[in-house]
Amino acid sequence: MNSDFSRRNFLAAGLALPAANAVPANSLFSAPEPPAGQGLAYRVLGNTGLKVTTVGFGCMITSDPTVITRAADMGINYFDTARVYQNGNNERMVGAALGSRRKNVVLSTKVGAKDKAGALRDLETSLKELGTDYVDIWYLHGKDSPEALTDELLEAQETARKDGKIRFAGVSTHRVAAIADAVIKTGKLQVVLASYNFTMGADAEDAINKLHKAGIGVVAMKVMAGGRRGRQPRPELSRPGAMAAALRWVLKNQGVATSVPSMTDIEQLEENFKTMSQKFSDADQKILTARLEEIRTEYCRMCGRCDGKCPQGLPVSDVLRYLTYAEGYGQFALGREHFLQLPERLRSVRCGECASCPIRCPNGVQVTRRLIRAQELFA
Numbered sequence: 001m002n003s004d005f006s007r008r009n010f011l012a013a014g015l016a017l018p019a020a021n022a023v024p025a026n027s028l029f030s031a032p033e034p035p036a037g038q039g040l041a042y043r044v045l046g047n048t049g050l051k052v053t054t055v056g057f058g059c060m061i062t063s064d065p066t067v068i069t070r071a072a073d074m075g076i077n078y079f080d081t082a083r084v085y086q087n088g089n090n091e092r093m094v095g096a097a098l099g100s101r102r103k104n105v106v107l108s109t110k111v112g113a114k115d116k117a118g119a120l121r122d123l124e125t126s127l128k129e130l131g132t133d134y135v136d137i138w139y140l141h142g143k144d145s146p147e148a149l150t151d152e153l154l155e156a157q158e159t160a161r162k163d164g165k166i167r168f169a170g171v172s173t174h175r176v177a178a179i180a181d182a183v184i185k186t187g188k189l190q191v192v193l194a195s196y197n198f199t200m201g202a203d204a205e206d207a208i209n210k211l212h213k214a215g216i217g218v219v220a221m222k223v224m225a226g227g228r229r230g231r232q233p234r235p236e237l238s239r240p241g242a243m244a245a246a247l248r249w250v251l252k253n254q255g256v257a258t259s260v261p262s263m264t265d266i267e268q269l270e271e272n273f274k275t276m277s278q279k280f281s282d283a284d285q286k287i288l289t290a291r292l293e294e295i296r297t298e299y300c301r302m303c304g305r306c307d308g309k310c311p312q313g314l315p316v317s318d319v320l321r322y323l324t325y326a327e328g329y330g331q332f333a334l335g336r337e338h339f340l341q342l343p344e345r346l347r348s349v350r351c352g353e354c355a356s357c358p359i360r361c362p363n364g365v366q367v368t369r370r371l372i373r374a375q376e377l378f379a
């Protein structure tokens with residue numbers, strides 16, 4: 001069944017949600033009513049029953065609040081932030097930009113704390129900064145292995161839900177294939193925010209389909225496979241139409257309910273908005289095939305195959321992701337901020353001083369060269 005909905009038929013679809021695995025209604029909240037509007041397409045976010053626009057808004061690198069306000073006025077109804085974005089300042093900007101529109105949108109944030117008390121403390125800060133009494137989805141931030149889904153953090157989410165401070169519990173991950181089974185097994189998580197784009201293989205696709213079938217809502221992030229627009233530091237790696245094609249590629253998977261591309265200006269917003277009413281085409285496939293070849297030696301798709309291979313303990317894919325923040329998204333400060341959070345021992349590693357490197361990326365990334373670049377840029 002095609003799960004894109006016009007306003008007229010999503011109501012019918014909502015009534016048809018399966019009773020099995022349904023999330024109990026929380027009487028503290030009323031579901032946001034999506035607006036009618038040309039060009040808007042909705043899908044249901046798993047068993048949460050939330051109707052979300054297929055294109056949402058990833059606020060991580062947005063510094064102009066008017067882009068967020070404009071998106072909400074255009075009818076985009078899913079907005080994602082995190083406690084740590086922009087040194088803790090992103091939530092405040094997002095809350096102010098949404099203002100009274102907040103009640104009409106699905107708002108998510110994330111927590112990176114390691115224990116229950118710290119997580120609940122951070123949630124209080126998030127609510128204060130966002131200027132809201134509750135968030136719709138509260139994600140455990142960046143959990144890439146089953147062991148990271150600790151009982152303590154799941155308990156924090158349950159406590160927050162019972163206290164009416166969150167509606168649904170989620171987890172964000174760069175490795176959806178690694179944690180999909182564990183997510184389902186917990187029985188406590190309703191939404192997964194997963195890195196997902198055209199560079200990824202069948203394992204990511206299978207994991208998303210598995211989650212979707214289990215009634216877990218899937219939100220796609222990192223949908224542009226490293227950004228790289230013309231105005232950013234590597235214009236030679238920008239390909240006209242590639243960004244919109246990448247978003248259409250993600251949305252052709254009906255297991256994905258919504259996506260959170262980063263948007264920093266109205267031009268990006270309008271380009272992404274249009275994809276809600278466009279189908280992935282053969283022309284898109286050609287663009288992405290060419291694009292994949294362009295970025296093959298540079299873009300780490302976070303497959304995890306080089307995990308633990310560096311004898312010095314470098315978290316290779318993490319460092320490559322920080323480099324993507326700087327070069328792909330034009331967010332040097334964000335990349336460096338992450339890099340500087342590494343232990344001093346890892347920050348001081350210099351790949352250029354290694355006689356040899358055992359890492360051979362099966363996806364073609366020139367790992368040593370890229371790590372040297374990251375170390376030159378951030379250290």
Ligand code: SF4
Pocket residue numbers: 299300301302303304305306307316317320360361362363364365367
């Ligand atoms: S560098 Fe290559 S092997 Fe390592 S995580 Fe990235 S894509 Fe996978």
Ligand code: SF4
Pocket residue numbers: 309310311312313314316349350351352354356357358359368371
């Ligand atoms: S070159 Fe870098 S990634 Fe490779 S072994 Fe040396 S320190 Fe590790």
